[in-house]
Amino acid sequence: MSRASDRAYEQIRNMILSGLLEPGAQIGEEHLAEICGVSRTPVRDALRRLEADLFIKKSESQRTFVADWSLEDLEDAFTLRGMLEGHAASRAARRISAKQLNDLRAENEGLRLAIDRTQPDVTAFLEHNRRFHAIIVEAAASEKLESLLSRIVEQPVVWRTAQHYDHENLMRSWREHEELLTAFARRDDVWAASVMTGHIRRAFHSYADAHRGDLVTAIAEAAE
Amino acid sequence: MSRASDRAYEQIRNMILSGLLEPGAQIGEEHLAEICGVSRTPVRDALRRLEADLFIKKSESQRTFVADWSLEDLEDAFTLRGMLEGHAASRAARRISAKQLNDLRAENEGLRLAIDRTQPDVTAFLEHNRRFHAIIVEAAASEKLESLLSRIVEQPVVWRTAQHYDHENLMRSWREHEELLTAFARRDDVWAASVMTGHIRRAFHSYADAHRGDLVTAIAEAAE
DNA sequence: CCTTTGTGGTTTGTATACAATAGAAGTTTC
DNA sequence: GAAACTTCTATTGTATACAAACCACAAAGG
Numbered sequence: 001m002s003r004a005s006d007r008a009y010e011q012i013r014n015m016i017l018s019g020l021l022e023p024g025a026q027i028g029e030e031h032l033a034e035i036c037g038v039s040r041t042p043v044r045d046a047l048r049r050l051e052a053d054l055f056i057k058k059s060e061s062q063r064t065f066v067a068d069w070s071l072e073d074l075e076d077a078f079t080l081r082g083m084l085e086g087h088a089a090s091r092a093a094r095r096i097s098a099k100q101l102n103d104l105r106a107e108n109e110g111l112r113l114a115i116d117r118t119q120p121d122v123t124a125f126l127e128h129n130r131r132f133h134a135i136i137v138e139a140a141a142s143e144k145l146e147s148l149l150s151r152i153v154e155q156p157v158v159w160r161t162a163q164h165y166d167h168e169n170l171m172r173s174w175r176e177h178e179e180l181l182t183a184f185a186r187r188d189d190v191w192a193a194s195v196m197t198g199h200i201r202r203a204f205h206s207y208a209d210a211h212r213g214d215l216v217t218a219i220a221e222a223a224e
Numbered sequence: 225m226s227r228a229s230d231r232a233y234e235q236i237r238n239m240i241l242s243g244l245l246e247p248g249a250q251i252g253e254e255h256l257a258e259i260c261g262v263s264r265t266p267v268r269d270a271l272r273r274l275e276a277d278l279f280i281k282k283s284e285s286q287r288t289f290v291a292d293w294s295l296e297d298l299e300d301a302f303t304l305r306g307m308l309e310g311h312a313a314s315r316a317a318r319r320i321s322a323k324q325l326n327d328l329r330a331e332n333e334g335l336r337l338a339i340d341r342t343q344p345d346v347t348a349f350l351e352h353n354r355r356f357h358a359i360i361v362e363a364a365a366s367e368k369l370e371s372l373l374s375r376i377v378e379q380p381v382v383w384r385t386a387q388h389y390d391h392e393n394l395m396r397s398w399r400e401h402e403e404l405l406t407a408f409a410r411r412d413d414v415w416a417a418s419v420m421t422g423h424i425r426r427a428f429h430s431y432a433d434a435h436r437g438d439l440v441t442a443i444a445e446a447a448e
Numbered sequence: 449c450c451t452t453t454g455t456g457g458t459t460t461g462t463a464t465a466c467a468a469t470a471g472a473a474g475t476t477t478c
Numbered sequence: 479g480a481a482a483c484t485t486c487t488a489t490t491g492t493a494t495a496c497a498a499a500c501c502a503c504a505a506a507g508g
Contacts, residue, residue: 004462028489039463044490045272052276054371061470062490076366083307142300147278148372228492252459263493268460285500286460451508461498468491475484 005042023068078204082197089196092139093189107132108177115170164210229266247292302428306421313420316363317413331356332401339394388434
């Protein structure tokens with residue numbers, strides 16, 4: 001891949017995910033170019049990709065804004081993700097290799113270690129979780145499915161809110177992953193799909209609960 | 225939208241859909257720029273979008289090739305489309321407006337007129353069909369769903385093969401659309417979803433049958 | 449004969465300059 | 479004082495020039 005435009009893509013994406021660029025905010029190409037230390041050309045390139053990934057959206061007059069997702073939009077995205085990842089799990093159950101199964105086990109073990117401590121390491125949790133799901137999509141061996149999923153898995157607000165997940169929720173993710181592993185080991189595609197769909201669905205509610213807590217905090221801070 | 229880059233997008237897309245640019249063929253930016261009568265900048269812009277839409281793919285070394293889909297890839301795409309459009313139909317059944325319902329009826333009437341003649345007008349059929357499905361996706365009112373579907377609905381080979389559809393197949397599409405209309409009128413989301421999924425699924429087999437005929441023709445021509 | 453390495457030409461990536469267009473603000477007129 | 483028009487500014491779109499990467503082919507060495 002190209003160096004400058006990829007750096008720009010990563011950098012802008014991280015700024016959006018971390019909340020440095022606020023949802024709804026307008027962003028100018030020149031401005032971003034300065035921040036990334038490159039010219040407008042690679043920035044425009046990066047913006048096109050971010051637009052396809054629904055991280056930004058353009059007004060009728062082509063001005064660029066950070067995507068602003070409502071709770072409804074998020075439920076919508078989680079529903080689609082549940083369908084698609086359920087399908088991925090079903091395919092994966094029929095195709096997964098011994099190596100991929102081992103990799104999955106390793107990731108879930110890492111995930112458990114990240115949260116099985118007095119202070120859970122949420123960043124590590126998210127990374128192991130991401131890789132766990134990525135391996136399944138890879139095992140599903142469908143280029144189109146992979147392309148579609150890459151566009152709805154990561155959502156800015158979800159990242160920021162994840163810090164508020166409680167220990168029980170994190171452990172439930174681990175347990176659901178374990179169940180998924182069993183389903184894969186048995187090559188049971190129906191089981192795998194239903195566990196996955198439920199897993200994503202529950203994740204949405206965990207998010208929604210944590211998000212409400214987040215809102216309360218924000219309101220309290222604003223009141224000070 | 226911008227003039228030159230959109231023209232380039234449309235033009236290149238049409239060249240791919242029509243088969244003028246053959247699957248697997250390498251395409252150079254400079255070359256495309258000449259054809260479209262613009263500079264490389266808007267062409268690169270268009271290529272980024274076409275890449276997101278899976279019309280082209282890039283090699284590891286960033287060279288551009290026309291996407292080459294195997295029959296397996298196509299079945300895969302049709303399966304995903306069935307899932308997503310089924311979901312769209314389900315949502316649409318609960319939300320569709322009277323006006324949208326009328327528009328759907330009009331499109332399907334136009335579709336019938338296009339094929340109810342001695343020599344079916346397949347191009348008109350495809351256009352009415354496209355708009356019919358587009359209205360449903362619009363009625364589903366999910367930005368994400370729309371974004372995902374826009375990336376798998378149109379496939380180069382399908383267009384070219386459509387000319388070989390027989391009259392009975394075309395009429396079945398019309399009848400299935402009519403059934404969908406009834407389901408929408410009754411606001412029956414479960415019915416709508418199952419009719420839609422079956423509709424897409426059958427379309428795949430119509431394609432596969434016609435495609436085999438296509439292959440036979442090609443082989444016969446090569447033998448001359 | 450096979451492998452490797454260099455070189456020429458082709459293709460893509462980036463920067464910059466300039467053109468076009470949309471928004472904003474200020475002025476004029478009723 | 480409000481609405482419409484004009485001008486100015488900010489932002490995006492396009493062209494072009496140059497730099498870097500890559501591929502293919504040929505030549506040399508083992």
